[in-house]
Amino acid sequence: xxxxxxxxxxxxxxxxxxxxxxxxxxxxxxxxxxxxxxxxxxxxxxxxxxxxxxxxxxxxxxxxxxxxxxxxxxxxxxxxxxxxxxxxxxxxxxxxxxxxxxxxxxxxxxxxxxxxxxxxxxxxxxxxxxxxxxxxxxxxxxxxxxxxxxxxxxxxxxxxxxxxxxxxxxxxxxxxxxxxxxxxxxxxxxxxxxxxxxxxxxxxxxxxxxxxxxxxxxxxxxxxxxxxx
Numbered sequence: 156x157x158x159x160x161x162x163x164x165x166x167x168x169x170x171x172x173x174x175x176x177x178x179x180x181x182x183x184x185x186x187x188x189x190x191x192x193x194x195x196x197x198x199x200x201x202x203x204x205x206x207x208x209x210x211x212x213x214x215x216x217x218x219x220x221x222x223x224x225x226x227x228x229x230x231x232x233x234x235x236x237x238x239x240x241x242x243x244x245x246x247x248x249x250x251x252x253x254x255x256x257x258x259x260x261x262x263x264x265x266x267x268x269x270x271x272x273x274x275x276x277x278x279x280x281x282x283x284x285x286x287x288x289x290x291x292x293x294x295x296x297x298x299x300x301x302x303x304x305x306x307x308x309x310x311x312x313x314x315x316x317x318x319x320x321x322x323x324x325x326x327x328x329x330x331x332x333x334x335x336x337x338x339x340x341x342x343x344x345x346x347x348x349x350x351x352x353x354x355x356x357x358x359x360x361x362x363x364x365x366x367x368x369x370x371x372x373x374x375x376x377x378x379x380x381x382x383x384x
Contacts (some may be wrong), residue, residue, distance in 0.1 A: 156181075157382050158191030158254075160312065162224050162232025164203075165240040166321030168370060173239040176375040181382060185231045190382045193231050195224040207242065209314045211283040212282045218246055222253040229254045237261075237378050239371050241291075242284040257381075264365055265349060265370050265375040266294045274347050276301040278340035278365070280333070281351035282317055283310055291351055303343045308335045313352075320354040330358040337362055 159177065163170035174192060181190045206212040221243060228236055233256040244262050251258045255297050264376070269277060279291050279302055286292075286304055295302050305313060313336065317330040337348050337360060345365065350356055353371035360367055 156185070156188065156190050157234040157384065158193060158232055159378055159382055160225075160228030160231065160236045161192065161194045162221060162238040162240075162250075163194045163196045164199065164234065165238070166354050168197065168320070168357060169239055170194065170196070172356070173353070173371055173375055173382075177371065177378050177382070180379045181192075181373065184379065184383055188248060191232075193228055193230075193233050197221070197224050197235055197376070202352060204383050206319060208282055208318045208321070209285050211287050214245065214284060217243055218249055218283050221250055225250050225254050225258070231254050233324070235381055237374060239374055240331060241351050241353060241370060242282045242288075243290045244290055245284070259374065259377055259381065261374040262290050262294050262368050263351075265291070265373050266298050266300070267353070268373050269295070269347075269349070270298050274300060276303065276343075276345045278303045278337065278343065278345040278346065278348040279351050280305060280313060280336060280355060283314055285308060285351055291349070303340055303345055305336050305339065306340070307352055309339065312336070316358070317352055320357050325357055332359065333358050333360050334362065337365065340365060 199220055203216050207214055237259045241261055247260050312332055340348055347366040350369045356369040356371050
């Protein structure tokens with residue numbers, strides 16, 4: 156088995172959910188031993204995190220932290236690296252250049268999943284940083300998949316829901332708000348909705364007619380494949 160290095164803490168509860176998913180999914184596939192997992196929780200100042208989530212501001216301040224933790228994971232013996240956070244994949248090339256081991260992309264794995272399952276139009280819910288940097292829009296367009304995103308007011312509300320989640324706050328009001336935003340995709344002809352912020356899975360949104368896919372789960376499945384390869 157390969158050892159995976161996880162750039163974690165963005166946010167912490169999602170990192171723990173990701174870890175558990177990887178561990179138990181590996182157990183189902185291979186009962187000979189547990190996989191090697193190394194987690195490096197990024198020591199990020201809260202003010203920097205809030206600036207990015209709410210205001211899409213100061214993203215470049217993340218780069219030294221991400222490079223430092225990537226190198227720490229490589230030095231600790233990780234065979235490959237993953238980061239269960241969508242927004243910070245805007246810096247994946249900087250991360251890849253800083254280490255010699257492979258770095259899986261949550262965006263690439265999600266688009267691969269959508270293409271494999273022949274989805275044609277996707278609703279995207281994510282942070283403002285992910286939307287404004289067109290992480291998914293560009294990748295989906297390159298693969299012939301159309302997309303829809305929330306309007307400005309909905310996106311502002313989304314930022315508040317996500318900030319609450321990374322600070323350990325989950326409440327029904329935020330869950331209902333997220334579902335209302337997803338309801339807005341109902342009349343836009345989408346095949347499915349993608350939670351393109353890994354923290355949103357903590358609200359466990361459900362919809363009566365639209366299929367909802369969690370990018371954290373997609374990356375976890377790809378991580379298990381790589382561990383067992």
